Amino acid sequence: MKKLPIAFYAGFLVVALLLAGVVSYAASSSPDGLDAVTRTGCQLDESGEPAGGECIAQNAGEHATANSPLADYTVGGSEGSTGVAGVIGVLATLVIAGGLFWLLRRRSSRDETPSRVE
Amino acid sequence: MDPSTDLVAMHMSDGIVNAPTSVIFGVVAVLGLAVCVAKARRDLDDRTAPMAGLVAAFVFAVQMLNFPILPGVSGHLLGGALCAILVGPYVGALCVSIVLLLQALLFADGGLSALGTNITNMALIGTFVGYGVAVAMRKLAVRSRGGLIATAFVAAWVNTVVASLGFVLEYAIGGQGLALGTVFGLMTGFHALIGIGEGIITALTVGAVAAVRPDLVYLTRTAAPSLEIKGARA
Numbered sequence: 001m002k003k004l005p006i007a008f009y010a011g012f013l014v015v016a017l018l019l020a021g022v023v024s025y026a027a028s029s030s031p032d033g034l035d036a037v038t039r040t041g042c043q044l045d046e047s048g049e050p051a052g053g054e055c056i057a058q059n060a061g062e063h064a065t066a067n068s069p070l071a072d073y074t075v076g077g078s079e080g081s082t083g084v085a086g087v088i089g090v091l092a093t094l095v096i097a098g099g100l101f102w103l104l105r106r107r108s109s110r111d112e113t114p115s116r117v118e
Numbered sequence: 119m120d121p122s123t124d125l126v127a128m129h130m131s132d133g134i135v136n137a138p139t140s141v142i143f144g145v146v147a148v149l150g151l152a153v154c155v156a157k158a159r160r161d162l163d164d165r166t167a168p169m170a171g172l173v174a175a176f177v178f179a180v181q182m183l184n185f186p187i188l189p190g191v192s193g194h195l196l197g198g199a200l201c202a203i204l205v206g207p208y209v210g211a212l213c214v215s216i217v218l219l220l221q222a223l224l225f226a227d228g229g230l231s232a233l234g235t236n237i238t239n240m241a242l243i244g245t246f247v248g249y250g251v252a253v254a255m256r257k258l259a260v261r262s263r264g265g266l267i268a269t270a271f272v273a274a275w276v277n278t279v280v281a282s283l284g285f286v287l288e289y290a291i292g293g294q295g296l297a298l299g300t301v302f303g304l305m306t307g308f309h310a311l312i313g314i315g316e317g318i319i320t321a322l323t324v325g326a327v328a329a330v331r332p333d334l335v336y337l338t339r340t341a342a343p344s345l346e347i348k349g350a351r352a
Contacts, residue, residue, distance in 0.1 A: 009172060012327075017179070026183075027194075030186060057134075059134060063131065065223060072225070072227075085225070091175070097170065100216070106163050
């Protein structure tokens with residue numbers, strides 16, 4: 001088996017952490033394309049939430065996990081915690097996705113002998 | 119209980135399409151993901167499995183970075199073409215799905231009942247359409263790094279626009295509130311612009327990976343994606 005490109009992996013992770021942890025503060029807070037469509041025709045209340053009018057977002061329900069400690073990419077709803085929530089999200093994604101893919105992977109040829117154990 | 123005033127929701131919420139439509143696309147998503155899990159194994163080994171986990175984490179990070187496209191309207195990466203080019207379409211669709219699942223469960227972004235529609239649009243349609251475009255342009259992609267970067271841009275743009283058509287289809291089946299033609303026009307118009315951002319991000323990312331570790335770019339590493347896998351170098 002060839003050596004794993006550990007340095008590359010580490011660099012890739014650092015980039016992702018910086019994007020989620022730091023650059024995320026510069027992200028636009030305008031609704032995205034989909035949200036802009038579902039809000040078209042809505043009357044918005046003073047906090048910018050749909051409150052009447054004829055629009056798609058009128059049918060949207062409150063989110064089932066709106067009370068999650070990480071809801072809306074914050075930690076406990078506290079302001080300025082987007083970066084922390086982002087870092088948690090990156091690490092959680094890495095662990096879940098990486099773990100799943102590691103379990104699914106083909107074992108390298110050496111231990112490919114069909115041993116029943118494991 | 120007070121719903122946040124932040125506009126951070128990025129994906130379809132619960133109730134945007136009716137319950138039967140949510141169920142239909144929930145089934146579509148489950149079936150599609152089952153195929154992906156079965157086929158992903160072939161593309162995962164000791165080197166590519168960690169890479170795929172990192173690609174998923176990267177997509178999560180970049181999806182947080184909404185960029186402005188018009189006054190009052192933003193866009194963000196969907197990630198299908200990006201994942202497909204780097205780790206293959208089956209693993210790639212799983213990467214995007216895991217991101218969507220975590221966003222819905224932990225970050226209250228994208229409704230739980232809308233997971234089927236969101237996964238269908240962004241993880242299945244976006245990834246496989248993006249991959250199809252990339253494969254069609256593969257001759258260009260293997261010629262040079264510039265060719266690969268151009269391929270990544272085009273695949274990502276198409277992935278974004280076609281994924282938005284997935285929403286239009288779901289809305290046509292089970293949505294209400296706006297005329298279908300209006301929804302079609304706004305969705306494709308906005309996503310033609312968002313696709314430019316998606317294309318730039320995808321091109322930069324794929325270009326950077328190809329510069330450092332070309333062996334970790336699925337599209338150009340694998341033999342022509344046909345039936346030639348048998349008997350390939352082992």
